[in-house]
Amino acid sequence: MRLPFIFLFTIVLIQYGDCGTWFPDIVGIFDKKTTQLKNYVRDKGRSLINYVGSVQNKVTSYFKYSPKGRSLEVTTEEQIKDRFEIYLNEAEMSESELFETIAPANMKYNCTPDDPAIHMTTPQLIARHGYPAESHMVITDDGYILTLHRIPHAKMGNGSRHVESPRKTVLLHHGLLGSSADWVIAGPEKGLAYILSNAGYDVWLANVRGNTYSRAHISLSSDCRAFWNFTFHEVSQHDLPAVIDYIMETKGWDAKLNYIGHSMGTSVLFALLSTKTHYNKILRAGYALAPVAYMSEVKSPIRLLARYADDIEFLLNLLGQNEFLPQNSVMRWLSKHACEINRYEEAICENSLFMLCGHDEKQFNRTLLPLILGHVPAGASTRTLVHYAQEIRNKGQFQMFDYGQDGNMKQYGTPTPPQYPLQKITLPIALFGSQNDWLASTTDVTKLYQQLPSLIENYVVPLKEFNHIDFLWAIDAPKLVYNKLLELLEKGGSRKEVNVNDIDVDVEIITNELD
Numbered sequence: 001m002r003l004p005f006i007f008l009f010t011i012v013l014i015q016y017g018d019c020g021t022w023f024p025d026i027v028g029i030f031d032k033k034t035t036q037l038k039n040y041v042r043d044k045g046r047s048l049i050n051y052v053g054s055v056q057n058k059v060t061s062y063f064k065y066s067p068k069g070r071s072l073e074v075t076t077e078e079q080i081k082d083r084f085e086i087y088l089n090e091a092e093m094s095e096s097e098l099f100e101t102i103a104p105a106n107m108k109y110n111c112t113p114d115d116p117a118i119h120m121t122t123p124q125l126i127a128r129h130g131y132p133a134e135s136h137m138v139i140t141d142d143g144y145i146l147t148l149h150r151i152p153h154a155k156m157g158n159g160s161r162h163v164e165s166p167r168k169t170v171l172l173h174h175g176l177l178g179s180s181a182d183w184v185i186a187g188p189e190k191g192l193a194y195i196l197s198n199a200g201y202d203v204w205l206a207n208v209r210g211n212t213y214s215r216a217h218i219s220l221s222s223d224c225r226a227f228w229n230f231t232f233h234e235v236s237q238h239d240l241p242a243v244i245d246y247i248m249e250t251k252g253w254d255a256k257l258n259y260i261g262h263s264m265g266t267s268v269l270f271a272l273l274s275t276k277t278h279y280n281k282i283l284r285a286g287y288a289l290a291p292v293a294y295m296s297e298v299k300s301p302i303r304l305l306a307r308y309a310d311d312i313e314f315l316l317n318l319l320g321q322n323e324f325l326p327q328n329s330v331m332r333w334l335s336k337h338a339c340e341i342n343r344y345e346e347a348i349c350e351n352s353l354f355m356l357c358g359h360d361e362k363q364f365n366r367t368l369l370p371l372i373l374g375h376v377p378a379g380a381s382t383r384t385l386v387h388y389a390q391e392i393r394n395k396g397q398f399q400m401f402d403y404g405q406d407g408n409m410k411q412y413g414t415p416t417p418p419q420y421p422l423q424k425i426t427l428p429i430a431l432f433g434s435q436n437d438w439l440a441s442t443t444d445v446t447k448l449y450q451q452l453p454s455l456i457e458n459y460v461v462p463l464k465e466f467n468h469i470d471f472l473w474a475i476d477a478p479k480l481v482y483n484k485l486l487e488l489l490e491k492g493g494s495r496k497e498v499n500v501n502d503i504d505v506d507v508e509i510i511t512n513e514l515d
Contacts, residue, residue, distance in 0.1 A: 118374030122149045122180040122205065122213070129188050130155045131197060132163075138246045139218065140209070140238040147213035148243055149180045149205040151197045169202045169255050170489070171247060173240070175263025175290075176232075176356075176385070177324075179212050179378035180205035182262070185371055186473050192260075195482055199489075201258075202251070206243050206265075208235045210323065211378040228322035231387035231401050232264050236271035244282060256284040258489060262471055263357075263439065264384070266291040270398070270448075273425040280427040285456065285492065287485060289432045289471040290440045293422070293448045295388065296396025297441035300356050302385065306392035312404070315386050324382040357438055360467045363474040372473065390417075396444060398422065422451040430456035430488050432481060434466040459484055 117125060123133035126149075134150040152165040172193060174182045183193035183205055196203050207213040209230060210222070220227040247257060261269050266288040273280050308315050383401070390402045400417040402408065408415055429452050433445040442460065449458045461470075461480050471481060 115370060117371055122184060125181065125184050126151055126193075129194070131188075131194065132156070136246065136250075138242050140242045142234075142238050143218040143220070144209040144214065144239065145216040145218065146209065146239060146243065147180075147207050148246065149207070149213070151193060151203040151205075153202065154197045154200065165202045165251075166200050167202075167251075167255060168200055168258075169204070169247065169251055170196055170258045170260055171204045171206060171243065172196075173206045173259065173261040173265030173268065174208070174211075174378075175261075175265050175292075176388075177377035177380050178262070178264075179375065180207050181212075181375040181378070182472050185368060185375060186365070186477070190365075190473070190475075190478060192472075192477075192482055192485075195478065195486070199486055201489075204243075204247055206239075208239050208268075208380075210381050212375070213378075215379070223322075225321055228381045229383065230381055231384045232267045233271060233387070233401055235264075236268040237275070240268050240272050241276060241279070244279065248282065257282070258284050258287065260287045260289065260485070261291075262289040263292050263468065265289075267293060267398075270422060270425065271420050273427055274420045274422050277424050277426070280425060283427055285428045285430070285489075287430045287432065287488065289481070289485075290437055290468050291431050291433065291445055291448055292388075292440050293398040293420075294396045294444040295391045295398075295439070296447075297443050298392055298396070298439055299441070300438040302356055302388060302439070303392050305385070305389040309386065309389040309393040309402070310404075312386060315389070316382055319382045319385060322382065324380050324385050357468040360436065360465050360470050360474065362465060363463075363467075363470050363476060365473060365475050368473055398448075422448070423453060425452055426454055428454045428456045430485075431458045432461070432471065432485070433458070434461040434468075434470070435464050436467045439468050456488060 117128065120128065123135055126133035131151050132153060132155075134152060136148040136150060138146045138148050140146065153163045156163055172180075172183050174180065184191045186192075188194040188198075193203050193205060210228060215222045217227055222228075244257065248255060251257070259269055269286055269288065270291075270293050273286070305315060305319075308318075387401050391397060391399060394402070397419055399419045400412070402417045403411050405415045408417055412418055431445055431449060431452075433440060433442055435442055445458070449455060463476070463480055466474065466480065470477060474480065
């Protein structure tokens with residue numbers, strides 16, 4: 001006991017020796033710390049106001065969005081392009097990445113969030129609501145180590161000891177910048193993963209290479225450029241086959257595996273089925289939420305990158321050689337603190353997150369914002385963004401990556417990249433589109449509809465404001481989308497014959513508004 005006491009006594013003398021007494025002035029210390037805390041809050045408050053003002057002005061002018069609900073002057077397409085050029089020039093001159101030019105990462109605080117779910121993993125979020133959660137490791141044939149999450153059965157009731165995993169199985173695949181968390185963030189009442197589990201499905205949640213849960217490789221470090229040398233094409237050729245094979249081997253090859261994808265999750269499905277056609281017989285049916293294939297009428301700011309799509313190295317240097325929009329300190333800080341202060345910070349958060357996909361203010365549940373920003377963006381390769389930009393530049397064609405004429409000759413044996421042969425897809429497919437989708441316009445979805453030989457249904461959400469992100473987190477997503485999805489799932493892969501001549505008649509567009 002003497003040694004710890006002597007050590008503590010020595011520390012006290014060192015700490016307070018300059019005060020002229022061996023015993024600390026508790027009241028004085030408390031008063032000093034209080035003053036320091038006040039000064040800290042005041043200084044950081046000024047810093048926050050300056051930061052918010054700077055970024056909010058950029059966000060307001062670029063996205064035509066007013067945080068106080070005031071209408072802005074109409075911005076023409078050329079004005080938007082001019083402003084984007086300014087950001088490009090600023091980024092190039094400062095040798096920084098484009099996103100850091102629009103929203104510089106100069107806010108780094110150590111804040112303790114009120115909601116612990118912000119830092120929870122997908123399995124922890126699932127378990128938090130009483131559902132069983134599993135994590136599975138899958139290794140692709142090119143060495144990427146993926147994490148696959150699972151809700152094997154519905155929540156067990158009181159007294160339940162063991163529940164067998166149902167034979168009905170579904171694989172959920174997230175979109176660009178997403179992860180398995182996308183399907184559970186909205187909670188048990190609104191989250192699609194929980195709704196499917198409650199309906200009696202064995203739910204599997206994919207994570208593509210490079211996102212929060214799949215940042216490992218058997219020989220490559222995630223810090224090296226080679227790790228990030230992929231687009232959604234590699235995901236379709238390596239990740240998705242590995243995941244499907246793993247699930248089938250786990251469940252048995254007689255299992256009926258349904259596929260539900262959102263955004264890029266639909267791109268990888270179409271790319272897989274059109275190139276590795278035997279998977280058309282392995283899966284039971286495919287359900288495409290906000291399907292992204294053709295991109296001729298894109299409203300998202302991603303279209304502004306299309307004019308530079310021929311200069312791959314320029315875009316990579318501009319957007320980041322490896323990872324685009326990682327889960328950085330700005331997003332973390334906003335998710336934990338800033339978004340709860342006032343409307344200005346909400347404007348920053350919402351537009352930073354939704355700048356690629358659009359924003360539906362009425363359907364967006366603001367209480368989810370800190371949780372969303374704690375898990376999204378989950379990481380994606382910059383080359384994937386470049387791949388989509390190339391498609392936009394090439395009249396919206398659904399094509400493979402363009403390596404340039406010489407590179408294409410080596411890769412494909414043709415000077416131009418081949419288009420994905422969608423006519424080879426025989427799997428029954430259901431399309432879910434919306435009229436306010438910045439990335440998947442109704443025109444492009446209809447064109448996709450015409451190319452699919454075995455269509456189940458082409459459903460358009462009966463709400464004009466419904467957008468690309470609403471398929472995940474909209475307040476009325478269960479009523480507007482998931483009820484229809486469950487209905488089609490239960491019917492199975494009954495195919496609807498497509499007659500191109502009658503395309504306008506066959507497309508189901510529901511126009512009834514919400515009750």
